[in-house]
Structure formats: C-alpha cells, structure tokens
Amino acid sequence: MPTITLRDAQKSYGTNAANAVSNLDLEIGDGEFMCLLGPSGCGKTTTLRMIAGLENLSDGEIRIGERVVDSVRQGVFVPPEKREMGLVFQSYALWPHLTIEHNTDFGLRLRKVPKAEREAQVERVMRALDIEKYRHRYPSQLSGGQQQRVALARMLAVNPGILLLDEPLSNLDARLRLEMRAELKRIHREFNTTIVFVTHDQWEAMTLATKIAVMNEGSLQQLGTPNEIYDLPANRFVAEFVGSPPINILGLNGPDGSGLAGAARQYLARWHSGPEGIGSLGIRPEALHLARSDEIPEGSFSGPVEVTGILPTGGSWILELAGEGDPLFMTMHEAPEIDLGTKAHFWAKPEALHVFDTKGQRSTAFDRNVRRSTPTQ
Amino acid sequence: MVFSGKGTRPQGRRRARVSPETQGWPDMRPLSSPTRDVPFAGERGAIAPSPPTTFQRLRYRLKISLREPTTVIGIVTALLFAYLIVVPIVSMLTDAVHVQFGDERRIGRPFGELTLYYLNRAFLAPISTALFWTPLLNTLSVAFGAILLSFLVGAPLAWLVSRTDMFGRKWFATALIVPYMLPAWTFALAWTTLFKNRTVGGQPGWIEALGFTPPDWLAYGRVPITVVLALHYTPFIILLFGTALRRFDSQLEDSARILGARQYQVAWRIILPLMRPALLSAMVLIFAKCLGEFGVPYVLGLPVKFEVLSTSLFRSISSRQSGVAAVLAGAIMLIGIITLLIDARLVKEARRFVTVGSKGTMNRLTRLGRMRILATLFAATVFMLSVGLPLLTLFLSTVMEVPGRFALDNFTLNYWIGRDLDSVALRTGILLSPDLWSAAWNTLWIVGLASITSGLLGLLVGYVTVRTPFRPLATFLRQVTFLPYLVPGIAFATAYLSLFAVQRGPVPALYGTSAILMLALMADQMPYASRAGVSAMMQLGKDPEEAAQVAGAGWFRRMLSIVIPIQKGSLVTGILLPFISGIKGLSLFVVLAVPSTDVLTTFSMRLVDYHYTQAANAVVLIVAGIAYAGTLAAQKLTRTNIAEGLGG
Numbered sequence A: 001m002p003t004i005t006l007r008d009a010q011k012s013y014g015t016n017a018a019n020a021v022s023n024l025d026l027e028i029g030d031g032e033f034m035c036l037l038g039p040s041g042c043g044k045t046t047t048l049r050m051i052a053g054l055e056n057l058s059d060g061e062i063r064i065g066e067r068v069v070d071s072v073r074q075g076v077f078v079p080p081e082k083r084e085m086g087l088v089f090q091s092y093a094l095w096p097h098l099t100i101e102h103n104t105d106f107g108l109r110l111r112k113v114p115k116a117e118r119e120a121q122v123e124r125v126m127r128a129l130d131i132e133k134y135r136h137r138y139p140s141q142l143s144g145g146q147q148q149r150v151a152l153a154r155m156l157a158v159n160p161g162i163l164l165l166d167e168p169l170s171n172l173d174a175r176l177r178l179e180m181r182a183e184l185k186r187i188h189r190e191f192n193t194t195i196v197f198v199t200h201d202q203w204e205a206m207t208l209a210t211k212i213a214v215m216n217e218g219s220l221q222q223l224g225t226p227n228e229i230y231d232l233p234a235n236r237f238v239a240e241f242v243g244s245p246p247i248n249i250l251g252l253n254g255p256d257g258s259g260l261a262g263a264a265r266q267y268l269a270r271w272h273s274g275p276e277g278i279g280s281l282g283i284r285p286e287a288l289h290l291a292r293s294d295e296i297p298e299g300s301f302s303g304p305v306e307v308t309g310i311l312p313t314g315g316s317w318i319l320e321l322a323g324e325g326d327p328l329f330m331t332m333h334e335a336p337e338i339d340l341g342t343k344a345h346f347w348a349k350p351e352a353l354h355v356f357d358t359k360g361q362r363s364t365a366f367d368r369n370v371r372r373s374t375p376t377q
Numbered sequence B: 001m002v003f004s005g006k007g008t009r010p011q012g013r014r015r016a017r018v019s020p021e022t023q024g025w026p027d028m029r030p031l032s033s034p035t036r037d038v039p040f041a042g043e044r045g046a047i048a049p050s051p052p053t054t055f056q057r058l059r060y061r062l063k064i065s066l067r068e069p070t071t072v073i074g075i076v077t078a079l080l081f082a083y084l085i086v087v088p089i090v091s092m093l094t095d096a097v098h099v100q101f102g103d104e105r106r107i108g109r110p111f112g113e114l115t116l117y118y119l120n121r122a123f124l125a126p127i128s129t130a131l132f133w134t135p136l137l138n139t140l141s142v143a144f145g146a147i148l149l150s151f152l153v154g155a156p157l158a159w160l161v162s163r164t165d166m167f168g169r170k171w172f173a174t175a176l177i178v179p180y181m182l183p184a185w186t187f188a189l190a191w192t193t194l195f196k197n198r199t200v201g202g203q204p205g206w207i208e209a210l211g212f213t214p215p216d217w218l219a220y221g222r223v224p225i226t227v228v229l230a231l232h233y234t235p236f237i238i239l240l241f242g243t244a245l246r247r248f249d250s251q252l253e254d255s256a257r258i259l260g261a262r263q264y265q266v267a268w269r270i271i272l273p274l275m276r277p278a279l280l281s282a283m284v285l286i287f288a289k290c291l292g293e294f295g296v297p298y299v300l301g302l303p304v305k306f307e308v309l310s311t312s313l314f315r316s317i318s319s320r321q322s323g324v325a326a327v328l329a330g331a332i333m334l335i336g337i338i339t340l341l342i343d344a345r346l347v348k349e350a351r352r353f354v355t356v357g358s359k360g361t362m363n364r365l366t367r368l369g370r371m372r373i374l375a376t377l378f379a380a381t382v383f384m385l386s387v388g389l390p391l392l393t394l395f396l397s398t399v400m401e402v403p404g405r406f407a408l409d410n411f412t413l414n415y416w417i418g419r420d421l422d423s424v425a426l427r428t429g430i431l432l433s434p435d436l437w438s439a440a441w442n443t444l445w446i447v448g449l450a451s452i453t454s455g456l457l458g459l460l461v462g463y464v465t466v467r468t469p470f471r472p473l474a475t476f477l478r479q480v481t482f483l484p485y486l487v488p489g490i491a492f493a494t495a496y497l498s499l500f501a502v503q504r505g506p507v508p509a510l511y512g513t514s515a516i517l518m519l520a521l522m523a524d525q526m527p528y529a530s531r532a533g534v535s536a537m538m539q540l541g542k543d544p545e546e547a548a549q550v551a552g553a554g555w556f557r558r559m560l561s562i563v564i565p566i567q568k569g570s571l572v573t574g575i576l577l578p579f580i581s582g583i584k585g586l587s588l589f590v591v592l593a594v595p596s597t598d599v600l601t602t603f604s605m606r607l608v609d610y611h612y613t614q615a616a617n618a619v620v621l622i623v624a625g626i627a628y629a630g631t632l633a634a635q636k637l638t639r640t641n642i643a644e645g646l647g648g
C-alpha cells in the first residue's frame, strides 16, 4: 500500500472562519496504524475527510504514493470515489433504505463482483462482526453499537488498502470494544492495510496505534509512537492530554522562590538548563514515589508532603499529596500502607521529569543533560 | 440514527492542577517529525509559504465545482426558474407601463412605448373607481368580514376540540377541517342552488321554488361571499389556533384562576393575549387567500356586478385590456407581498412567547359540565352548515328535475347519465358527456405532470442547495422558487399570459395550449415543492451520499441507488399534496384555459356561465370527491397531518 502524504494541508470553513486544520504535514506510511488523537473540535474528522476527498483543501497538497490526489496550486482533485479508500463515519451514515445485508454488499455490487464470491465475502465479514443475525433488518432497527459494526462491515467488505475510521468504537460496550480493537489489529496485521484511526480516547490510541498524531486546535502537536508520545511529550499540551490521571504540572514562571516551585527551580538549576528559560515542570503520577526523608535516592527531585487523600480506582490507588501549597497526584499499584495525614517525602528520578520552556515546548537541553549524567550516577 | 453523544466525551483539555498560570495556553507551534525515528524535531521552519494565488484558487474551485453535475444542474435549474418565474412577472410589470397592442390609437402613441396611461386609468381616472377602488374596498370588506366570522366560529371550536371534554372531540377535530379540503366555490354553488332568484336566468333556486323570493342582498354579493369564504377558511383558525392552544400551558390558566379570575376573564385576559400571534397569523393567511380567491366572488358576485380585485382583473383580461390587467395584477401582487411580510413578522414575534410550549407543559382538558351537550350541538351545527348542507344541496340538485320540489317523481338520474336531454348544448348526462372526460383527462395529466415535475425539481433544488460548493447558487435557487408564494394565483396567471400570449424568440405563443397551464401550475407549486425538497435533503444530510461516494459510486449511481430511494417518501408527499391542491385550483387556470384545454374546475365554471346548474354542480361534486379522497389518501400514505399541507 502506498504512503499518504499531507503537505502543508489547510482547511478553513468559510472565508473568515479560523482554520479547522492549519499547516498540517503528515506522512502515513505503508502498513501504518496511525491514530489521530486530540480533544473535540481539534480537526481530526476534518483531516480524515480531507484524506478521503470529502473536504476540499484551502491550501496544500495530498499525495497517495507518488500520485498527487489533491492540490490547490496544481489544480488537481481526485474525487472520493476514485481514491479507493474505506471510511467509517462518525455518524455511521448507514443507508436507511437498505437492509444490513445490502448495506454490506453495496461496494461489492458496485465493483461487479460475481455473486458467489460476493455472498461469501459478505457472509465472512458479517460473521466476523457478529451481525449476520440482523442481515434482513434495516439500520433504524439496530442499536448504536450494532450500527457501528455494520458501518465497519460495509467498509471491510470491499477490503480497501486504506482504512479511515472516525471514532468507530465509541458506541460499543467495553467488551465489544476490546474485541473490535483486537479485530482491527488482526485486520491490520493480516492484510497489512494502512489504517488512519480517529479517536479522542487515549487508551484506544495507545493500545492500537503504531503511530500517534496528537492534534490541538487544528495543528499537529506531536507525531510519534505511543511510547514516545507518553514518555517524551513534545510540549505541555501533549503531556497534559495524554495520561490518566493527568500529569502533575508545576508552573515555574512566577517570581516566588518558596514552596515546591522554589524547590523545583533550585533542583533544575543543577542540570544547567538556566532557570530563566523554564516555564513548567511535569511529573507523571506514576513517576512519583513516597519515602522517609532518609530513604530518598541520591540526585532525585524530592520534597516534603502530607497525604491528604487516598482514592482507590480498582487495582490501583491515587494519592493526593499536599506539598507546600501545591497538591500532587500519584498512582500506586499496590495498596498503600499509609494513613491519611501521614507526613512523608515524595521523590522522582530526574529522567522522569518533563521540563517545558516558557512557550510550553519540551526542553531538549534538559533531557540531554540528564541523559549524559545519569549513567555515571 | 444514533450519533455518538458528544456530551459524554471526556474534556480533552484537562485542567492543570498546580498553578493557575496553566489556564491559558502559551502559544504553541506545531511540531512534526517526518523522519520516523526522531520523536520530535524541534519547531517547524517559521517561514510560511505564500498563500496560493487567486488564479490557482479559482482554478481549483472551478475544478471541484464542475467535477460533478450538481453545479451544472443547479445552474440549469436556476436559469429555468428565472425564465418560468421571474421573467413572466417582470414582463407583466413592464406591460403595465408600455403601450399594448391594439391601444395605439386610444393612447395616441406607437405600440411598445413607455406610458402612464394604464396606471392613470386604474388608479386616477374616473373609471378607476370601477376598475380598482370599488373592487379593492369590496375585497377588503369581504376579507375582513370573512376573517371576523371565521374567527367568531373557529376560535370557540378550536378551543372545544383541543382543550375540552366535548363529546366526539376527536371526530370533530377531523370533520370540521373538511371544508378546507373542498374547493371554496363548492359552497358558492350550493348557495346559489338554494338562494338564487330571478335576477339571473336558468332554473330557480330552491327557496324561490318554495314560493319565497330571496332578496338580492341574500342571494348575491357581499353577504353570501363573506359567509361562504368564512365557512371555507374556518378550518384555518381551528387548525392553527388549535395547535397553539394545545401547546398552551394549563398552569398559566390555573395561576390566574387561583388569583380569583373568572373563566371568561381568564379567556380574555390570559389566553387570548398569549394566543395573539398565532391568531393574527391565521387571520393574515386567510386574508392572503381571500385576496386571490376567484371562484366564489365570480359565482356569487357577478349577477349583481359585485366586483372584487380578482374578478375585476379577470374582466380586464377577458376584454383584452392587458395593460390595465397588468396594473391590477401588480397591485394584487403588491398587497399579497405586504400581507406575507406582515405574517413573517408575526411568526417571528410568536417565537418570543416562550411560555407557550415550554417544558413541563400541562395540557388538562376543561370539564364543560352542563355545557357539554350545548357545545357538542354547536360543533354539530357548524359541521352541518359547512359540510352537510352544502354537499347535500349540491347532490340533491343534480338528481332533481325541478329544483326544490321534493316529490318522488321529481327525482331523476338524467343529469348524471341521461341521454337526449332537451337542452341546447349539453344533451347527455354529465357522466356521458365527452367534455367531462376530456376535462378529467386534462386535469389528470396537466396537474399530474406539473406535480411530478415540480416534486422532482423541488428535490433537485433541495439537493443542489445542500450539496453545491457554490453557495450563491443555493441561495438564488431557494429564493426564486419561493417567489410565486408571494403572488396570488390569478396575478401569476396574468404574468404568464403576458409572457406567453405571443411568440417570443424561439418560444411559440403558448396561449391556448395545455403547455401554458402545465408550466404555470408547475411554477406556482414550486414554493411548496422546493421547501419540501430542501427540508428533506437537510434532514438527510450529506453522510449517506458521501458514504456511497467513498464506496466508489459515481454521481448518477448515487442518485439512483441512494438519494432518490431514500427520499421516496417525501417525494410522494411533494407530488401528492400539490396534485390535490392543483385539482381543486381555479384562479390560475381560469385565466389560461380555453375550452379545448379545460380542466374540471374551469369546465364547471363554463357550465355555470351557461346556466347548466345541475351539470356544474355535478362536476364540482366530482372535484370535491377527488380532492377529499386524495387528501385522506395522502394523509394515510404519508402519515402527516393536513395542517402541514395547509399552505397548498
């Protein structure tokens, strides 16, 4: 399957509207399982529709392999019906006047697939998605989750090389969702299809994707593997959007030299990254540990806290810690043998710290310095 | 269709926990890393490329617009409607200020020159009294009388059927609407059958036959016209006012009662003011309808030379005074436009009354107690007077040899199926007359074809409106198809006459052909058709079609397998409702039809002109039967309320 390339793609609805998508550079490689992740209204659907050809560009270019399919400057536009993609709509867009069976075989009929082959194929996908018992019903007679599966079946029946999915699992219950994720992974592996998958659910993105593109307000924030996104968030938005419970952020912009912020500023100064350039510090809840003051590992960032809340979440626990003024959240995976009100010290390894400059971008200088000095410790 | 609930989604942007400084986002530029192994590659080059040139942008837009037939079809339909709707009206308005053929000598100017002669004649010259001012006053008096009367009858009925425990409430709710399903001049003919006196020829009315001579004021003119129009339009009040009443919150009523207000005080002080917009709107609509009403004043007004605007216009057309006709039609059009502008304002105002139809609405039925029987009697009487009596009269008149003599040997089926009658022209019963069948056939195919065409065009307009990437086209199409709504039928017909009476360029003279009837009717139905089409397409949205597009279906395939099949239901409604209103329509056809292109309605008018009362009544009964059955069928078929088809 060819690569999909978006070059500087832009889309604004209406002349004076703000860009729904701006300056999007994205390369979706052959056989990639790419997740577009971002909050509601950030332009995920728009991006997907531009790839499918359902939305025209305001500027920029889209290529599939070497072939330009959409370019404002070259005046090229290949219509959706010629792009050979499969798309599952956020609203499913099933055809209300066709039965489930005919919804599913529409694409095959269009392609004039022989009857026997067509029936076998329809049978196969309907079974795979567990909808064959509804084959003679109409879409309006199905639940939301069932409709979603029909939408998937309709797309999979024609077996396109590129699958575009707009939140295709949002309406399924937990079990079905897990099954469908496994099914999608299987399809991806077996047919080596390229999949672009829109979701605002970070777990879905983490578990499915080979690459995640995090978007916000129409622009790409970071492109990377799930681990990269989680471990090395490129900016504060990504750091805060990915992860649950969310990352702890200490704002270090203020003049105040006391409390946790003051301690953090002092600590970070050690890594030669110049405290003037530092805007904030992020620590993921699971990177925090509790200890008595004499047990804190050498070289880690630490401070005194009091345990002010213990929230069990089934299998893990979230602790609320009151530092000097600023609450911190930490997760534990075994039962905390600690009482409310206990005074202790938190600590975190320097590698686990995320430092952002005043513009919110990740401080690569800090990362370099930490990496350089860690092995020696 | 179930949409994934947007409301349940987690907030993407999580609130930072630590410092208030994180509330606003520092401005972040996109990071991207085309090379796969580098997680983030620093900031993008800050030099933004220049935007595409205007030429590039236009070329791209043009390419997209012309890729599919949508825009081309849109442009073609837009041109078609411009020609079928705008051009006739403009042509008529120009006629009003140009010397018409045949008037050269009278005006003393050559044909086609600019002149104020017609305007002067219609508005200022001594003859203007007869041409315009008296008909205007008559129109106003008849319309206001009808409005008042239908309000006095309709408002209590609306209340009775929607908010009380009157006997047979449900049945009356439908039965009292029947007059609106019948052509208005059904009642006019019934009236003459009963009250006709010696002023006109032909057979006498029943009252006359019984030995009393009804005075002219009762038999013809203002009084009967007002009463007949009131009977015909009372359903309007019952429907519109009733709907508003049903949504009215009983709690408002209760709170007034608790404060000690009497029943009638509640009605007068609380309910009526709140209902005012709905009521006014119904009244304004009735006025607009009365303005274009032709059949009733023609049948009942002509014998005593009682003229309203539409009949005065018709007389000008019949006497080939196309200049004056154009002025009168323009004036009618103007009054129509003003009326509907007022209505639009009222509707807007009605939206301000949020108490009506708010949440927690309680709709409790008022117990009538001892008045229950009285109320039921009242409703039954109105039904008898507005449906039973007229239809019975008409029917009996067609099976009686001598009007008004109720003796067994006086009954005959000759007027329906007789042969060798001793009349001059119509020598067979109406059912055996070839003229009837040719008129019926004309009605069927002219109205049918016009309705199908306008239904399909309406859907097409809806489609183009929703789908074209070229917005001005969509706006233009919606507006141009709405235009006939502002023009009463008889004025619109005049406009058609003005454009198509003579050959213009490649278009031959269409007057006298069925084509002009069909085109005019089609254009006249476009407001309803396009409104139905647009709302159907809006409701459908783009998704189903786009899904087919992505699946690989080209435009025609999508039309045939997706769009039209999905819209089948609304297409049927969009064809059926105009068809029914077209069958009983008269004012549009009466100007444009000639004997060979007669439809049932104009045929029955011609019979009235020749004083073939029984035959005319029989034809009207046939039309009423078709219209009634059609409405019921449409209602069954589409499971809609007739209230929605009211505009037609």
Ligand SMILES: Nc1ncnc2c1ncn2[C@@H]1O[C@H](COP(=O)(O)OP(=O)(O)OP(=O)(O)O)[C@@H](O)[C@H]1O
Binding pocket: A013, A020, A038, A039, A040, A041, A042, A043, A044, A045, A046, A047, A090, A200, B006
């Ligand atoms: N047809 C349209 N006309 C005008 N604005 C639009 C249109 N479609 C989307 N937008 C705007 O473009 C922006 C991006 O919308 P988009 O549908 O791509 O968001 P999304 O990321 O898919 O969100 P969600 O998770 O809610 O589906 C939003 O601000 C939206 O309001």
Ligand SMILES: [Mg+2]
Binding pocket: A044, A045, A046, A090, A166
């Ligand atoms: Mg979306």
